[in-house]
Amino acid sequence: MNNDAQSIQTSVKDYLMKTFLPGEDPESLTPDTPLISGGILDSISTVKLVTFLEEQYKVEFQAHEINSDNLETLTDIAKTIQLKSAARA
């Protein structure tokens, strides 16, 4: 699994577009689009996204990590995954 920031963002973006934003223009979802405060991720979709991230990148989230600091944008998500992957290694 390629864990550089760009590839994580691409993979997560694909997942978000397919699961929560079907039919949307992929260009509208930028690395800085607010996902939680912008209403794209609600509690249920956040839980689904976290499950996806855990399965895809073999990382584990704790409940207190489900917040805007870690999941607000594609950039934040990529950073979070990289840190978790690094810690696991």
Add this chain to the structure above:
Amino acid sequence: MGVNVASISVPGVQQDSRSWSVGGLLKLGTVAIQFALVALVFTAVRLESEAFRQVLYISVAAFPINHLLPMRFRLPFFVLLSVGIIIKILGVESAAWVLGIGLVFIGLCHVPAPAKVRIGLVAAAALALAAFRAGWADAPWPGGVWPILGAMFMFRMIVYLYDLVHKSAPAGPWRAFAYFFMIPNVCFPLFPVVDYQAFCRTYYNEDAYKIYQTGIKWMLRGALHFILYRFIYTFLLVGPEEVKGAGDFFQHMVTTYLLYLQVSAMFHTIIGFLHLFGFNLPETNHHYVLASSFTDFWRRINIYWKDFMMKVFFYPLFFRLRKRGTTQAMILATLIAFFATWFLHAYQWYWLRGAFLFTTPDVVFWLILGVLVTLSVWAEARSKKKVVPTSGPESAKLAIILALKTVATFLTITFLWSLWTSDSLMQWQAMLLQLRHWDAESVLKIGLACVTLGVAAIAVGRDQWMIGAAARQRTTKAKPFDFWRSAAANGAAGMFIVSLALAEVQSHLSPTMTAVLESIEAPSLNARDEAALQGGYYEDLIQVDRFNPELQAKYSRQPLNYFDEWREAMNTKRGDYLGVELTPSTTITYAGITYTTNEWGMRDKPYTREKQAGVCRAGIIGSSHVMGWGVNDSEVCDAVAETRLNAEGLPCELLNFSVNGYDPIQKTITLRDKMLDFDLDVAILFCHRIEKQWIVSHLVQRVKSGLEIDEPRIQKALAASGVTQDMGEPEIKVRLSGSGSELLQWAFTSFADTCRENGIRSVWIFMPEKGRVSFIDRDIKELFACAEAAKFDLILDYSDAFKGYPEKELAISDYDDHPNALAHTLLAGRLFETIKTNEAVFAGGSRPQGQTSAATLAQREP
């Protein structure tokens, strides 16, 4: 193995936007002017408490200082300002207790010990406080400290500890003090649960002027919500006892739900205010009326509460349970989170009011809502998002489905809300029984409301996150921030609201519009409104005067135990239905006002029982407004009118029998037992808007006190309602509400009949208050209908007695809307005109007992 990701992220990229350039200072000045305009709006329309308005003006002055300080000094400055304001509002003693106890709690969070020990210490301290709150031991601090202490620590302490233990936000003394003691919490016992992480992360995290402009906009939105709330409360609200059919029930459930506007008004105001000091916090509510599912409702109505529950309950529970499968874990976590929501609402009630809330409507409401949201979560967890077409028939179909879902959600939520706000399950059931009665007006009312809501859902939903991803995409492309456009919009909105409150502007509006505006400007419920008070969880927590008079006194500058000392001196208790009367031959000076009663217990000069020949003698009976609460003896309307009549050669005596708090039954008893002894030519009955509610309220008190009531008509009403002394007050009130109209009619008819039987002309006068508008107020309409049915000789409407004078110029003070000396002079003018222009009614002379006034009048007329 989890990683503490947040600990290495930078929470809140603080942007120091100080600029001494002309452009920067111009922007700063523009924001300061807008902030001052917001303060003016709150003053002009008398929104929120006097205390909060003071805080606003102090903050307007502090705002530029905060902005011009280097970033590292801003948070300490905010803390010092917050502490100063706490001292100003609560006084040194109470403030010292709040700050002292608060510092102990914050200190316990930072004891150098394992997390479990710290949590245990905080929990033990909270339990000790809870014991004091329960009254198991006498707390050494004043009672007004409790709601503020509760508001600052009951939820934020949980959030703070959570973030501290998980190291998910930065810690430090200034941040902690700012978080717990933040302005304007001291003015709002019901406060949004601000998240500590968000509090730190959003502090000056983008352009300061953009943050400030958002704050101004939200505060103005808050003001608008307050105004809408007052309009709904004054003109549209239908109380449980007024529900007579399906249309009434629909209006009741919608209007009680819309009273939540007061909460959203407060939350917008509070969070907007915090923006002015750099806290770029997220919105608190989002078009909750347009929720299209129960989960959607849960996400919109109180976003801070939802986030708090997700953070502290839902996510931890979900992660513990997810071995059972994602969907099952979600459902179980939701159910438990709703149980916690119910418990925490009761817990909040405990800290603010001092008793644990446990009522059947409350339990049933949360149970049903919890099940509905859980089912909604289950459905959403299983569903997959589909491509949403932006045009064509499929799009139209989706729009209609959205409208139908929104209407269905709204109807369900308002239906449940009516249950939640009911005093008892029985009261709610009694309203439901009225659903049997349908008429064309009900169908039209409900139909129109549903169609309007559906259309609004489609119109707004297209630009919000509701209708689908296509619309959402548009919202993610935010327009670039334009400071000057934003300032112009805020300035125009603020000036528009202020201008509507100006007497000069109101004088150019229609009388209807002026009356409506005056009603909306009324700051609070008056004593009579209290009798018909609409209850509800939030209403009972926001109106501090309902549960903590000590704190209310600090908010409004109203003396503590206001009225009590006066009552002590001027009211003598009686063991009969009257309950109290004015103590005869007494003079007291209270709050600078002299009150004198004559030997007969009238707030009036001495009179003999027999009148002089050739003089017209009128007996006046009303309540505190006519008795002259808050004005000197010589300023009471009847005294002013009498002096003027005699000066103009119209010999007349106006005997004021009014007693504070009297309802129509008490006034009728007074006529029969006292007034008839004074050789009256005329008896004048003054009435206010909610006499009926007062009758019911007083009857409830008498049933609870076990008073023997010998009046057959009242006995009949009591027997028909089946009330007993051991029932709870809400149940007695529900049972007696159905008899309110009949008892009102009976009291009026008895009054007029008694006059007729004793050869006294009867006059009925509607007394204005707080700009009530009779043409849309059903209580006032009923009063007039009852007066007409009772066949008073003269029926008069004094609604326009105060025309042309702003409400605030006519009231005794900000916290007491009884008529002041000017208002009494205006009433006296009306009374003078009434007597002068109705000579036939007010002519003096004696008549044989038993002769009807109509016959007397017929004899006297040429």
